Every structure is written in structure tokens, then in C-alpha cells.
Amino acid sequence: MSDLRNCSRCGRLFGYSGRAICSYCVEEEEDEFKKVKDYLYDNPGSTVFQVSDATGVEEEKIMRFLREERLQVSSENPNMLLECEKCSRPINTGRFCQNCKNELHDSLRKEFGLDKKPTPPQDDMNTRTQNKDKMFTATRRK
Numbered sequence: 001m002s003d004l005r006n007c008s009r010c011g012r013l014f015g016y017s018g019r020a021i022c023s024y025c026v027e028e029e030e031d032e033f034k035k036v037k038d039y040l041y042d043n044p045g046s047t048v049f050q051v052s053d054a055t056g057v058e059e060e061k062i063m064r065f066l067r068e069e070r071l072q073v074s075s076e077n078p079n080m081l082l083e084c085e086k087c088s089r090p091i092n093t094g095r096f097c098q099n100c101k102n103e104l105h106d107s108l109r110k111e112f113g114l115d116k117k118p119t120p121p122q123d124d125m126n127t128r129t130q131n132k133d134k135m136f137t138a139t140r141r142k
Contacts, residue, residue, distance in 0.1 A: 032057045033065060044074060069094045 007014055007022040014022035021029070035055040040046060043054075052059045065071045066082055072093040073082060081090055084097040091097050096104065109115045 029061075032061060033070065036062055036065060037071065040071070066093055067095055 003016040004013055005016040005020070006012065007025055008020040009025040010022065012022045012024065019026065032055070036051055036057050039051055039055050043050070046054075048059050048062050051057070051062055062071070066073065074092070082092065082094075083089065084091050084100055085095050086100040087097060089097045089099075094101075106115075
């Protein structure tokens with residue numbers, strides 16, 4: 001059973017499923033995202049403030065869409081600028097540049113031991129030659 005919580009936006013009671021907002025507010029947010037996306041499609045090169053004024057969507061929400069990688073700044077648009085949270089290089093979308101993403105990925109793989117290749121079990125040569133001519137079968141359960 002899901003946990004009951006109050007929506008952080010409207011205060012309604014809802015079944016929590018990983019997001020802090022209810023399904024009505026999620027729908028509203030998706031509608032706002034569509035407005036922003038449509039405006040940017042028709043008006044490439046707009047600033048965050050221009051998009052916000054034209055669509056009525058808050059600047060913070062537009063920046064969150066960029067950080068969530070739902071929107072991407074075109075490379076020829078100098079008006080919108082995102083920076084990598086780790087090294088401060090300019091990026092088009094998300095929170096980190098590709099170099100920092102790769103570095104983080106590698107360090108996590110190393111930390112959890114996923115970069116090691118499994119070693120085959122060491123068998124005794126005598127055991128292998130003894131079992132070489134034997135055939136093993138499984139019996140079916142009834």
C-alpha cells in the first residue's frame with residue numbers, strides 16, 4: 001500500500017509514488033512543460049525570462065526542466081547558459097558535463113566492484129579429465 005502524503009504544491013492528500021506532488025499537479029506541470037517546449041520550438045534563441053513571460057511558467061521551473069534533461073539549450077544559443085555542478089563548464093542540459101558524468105560513472109563502478117572481470121573457477125585437472133566422459137542427467141519431479 002502506498003504512503004499517504006500531502007501534495008507540496010496544492011496540499012491535497014494523495015498516494016505517494018516517488019514524487020512529492022499529486023497527479024493533478026503532475027498534469028499541470030506537464031501542460032506547462034508543453035507550453036515551454038512549444039514556445040521554444042517557435043522561438044528558438046529565447047532567454048529564460050522571455051519564455052517565462054510568454055508562457056506564464058516560472059523561471060525556476062524552466063531551469064528545473066533543463067536540469068532534468070527534459071529540455072536542451074541549443075549550442076548556438078548564448079542567451080541560456082547552464083554550468084556543470086562539478087567543474088563549472090558550460091553544458092546544454094542536465095547537471096553535469098560528459099567528462100564529469102564519465103568520471104562519476106567510473107568511480108561508482110569501481111566502488112561497487114563492477115569493473116572487475118569475473119575469474120573462472122580454478123579446477124583441478126584430474127577432476128576435469130575424470131568427469132569428461134560422464135554425462136549428467138536430471139530427473140523430472142512428478
